Amino acid sequence: MDIYAVSTHPVVVGDKLSFHLHPARAQDLIECTINWQQDNKPRSAQYMAFKAINKTAEDGGATPPFIVPVFVQKDPHYAQLIASATPGPDGTLEFPITEDWQYGQRFETGAGRFVVFHDNSNEPGQDRFMDTPFTQLLTLLHGAASIAGQAETADKVDAIARAQFNRPLLSYSVLPTVRNGDILRVNAQAAARSTVVVTWLQESSRRTEKYYQVMATNISLNNQQVKFFVQEDWWGVNLLNIAVNQGNNHFDFMVNGQFQYGQANDSGTDRWVVYHDRARQPYQHRFVPSIIFNLVEMFSHMPPLSDILAINATNPEVVTDLAAVLFGRPLLTFD
Structure with a gap:
């Protein structure tokens, strides 16, 4: 399946998808075998893979139509899908x-999202269905390590990384910690906040800025706790100006396009929020450490792999800067 002919519009619950039961191109509806490890045992199942059009997004004026890769377990889920589907125009x-x-999804914005209908006791990772940036990273590092004469070590690390850190499929029944339109409550007392120094490379110059970090309460979603970073000189007037409500020791504000966010996984269950000048461009891992960057740093310090990657291993900043250019995740904006 062509992984590049995919939608920039994330497929969400309620979206209506359309597909041809007998497509003109045979490759647009195929049977495939998905293999994975589960409970330390090999597992496999047959899936039907096809391309569908997101009719909900199309109705919103999308041009060209948003294409969504779909994977349905052959037995019995594919028959169930066919039986419950509604006939559309032109035999769809x-x-x-x-x-x-x-x-x-290939990107945490939701771009390149694909959907899976199967027995939920099956636990194949996302990379079993489509290539992801994580698997691309592992392939790159494994190849470089092998060239550097570290193939045996690379094999072991690669196996551990894929087993422990591969992204699982995500559930539509799980909500992100914070969403656009939610109301966050922040303790206004100075004792509730700590100072974080954030350093990053932007336009070939190294920048260092201070942020306040507090724990906010999402009163729109069961009072879940959310990490909240505020540009230091924006803590006072700037933050108060956007507050929708003020109490004696707290203020509330609505999450919207003025805020950015990062997250450790695509489900958003540990999403955190940043309020700052959006001309600043630090990567997510500058606020909250990332597994993928820990992996890069570990590989990059394996001599002589550091020479192969042209990294000066005596300077950690060079390592993180190179990793950020190749694999860094920018902050995302609520919309």
Whole structure:
């Protein structure tokens, strides 16, 4: 399946997808075998893979149509899907995305999202269905390590990394910690905050700025706790000016396009928020450490691998700067 002919519009619950039961191109509806490890045992299952059009996004004026890769376990889920689908124009079938589906995505913005309908006791990772930046990173590092004569070590690390850190499929029934439109409550007392120094490379210059970090309460979502970073000189007037409500020791504000966020996984279950001048461009890992960057740093310090990657291993800043250019995740904006 062409992984580049995918939608920039994230497929969400309620979206209606359409596909041809007998497509003109055979490769647009194929049967494939998905293999994975589960409970230290090899597992496999047959899936039907096809391309669908997101009719909900199309109805919103999308041009060209948003294409969504779909994977459905052959037995019995594919027959169930066909039986419950609604006939559409030109011999197509239409079906809605419900919380029974799972999904994966190539980018945390939701771009390149694909959907999976199967027995939820199956636990293949996202990379079993489509290539991801994580698997691309592992392939690159494994190849460099092998060239540097570290193939045996690279094999072991690669196996551990894929087993421990590969991204699982995500559930539509799980909500992010904070979403656009949510109300966050922040303790206004100085004792509730700590100072974080954030350093990053921007336009070939190293920048260092201070942020306040506090724990905010998402009163829109079961009072979940959310890490909240505020540009130091914006803590006072700037933050108060956007507050929708003020109490004696707290203020509330609505999450919107003025705020950015990062997250350790695509489900958003540990999403955190940044309020700052958006001309600043630090990567997510500058606020919260990332597994993928820990992996890069570990590989980059393996001599003579550091020479192969042209890294000066005596300067940690060179390592993190190179990793950021190749694999850094920018902060995302609520919309």
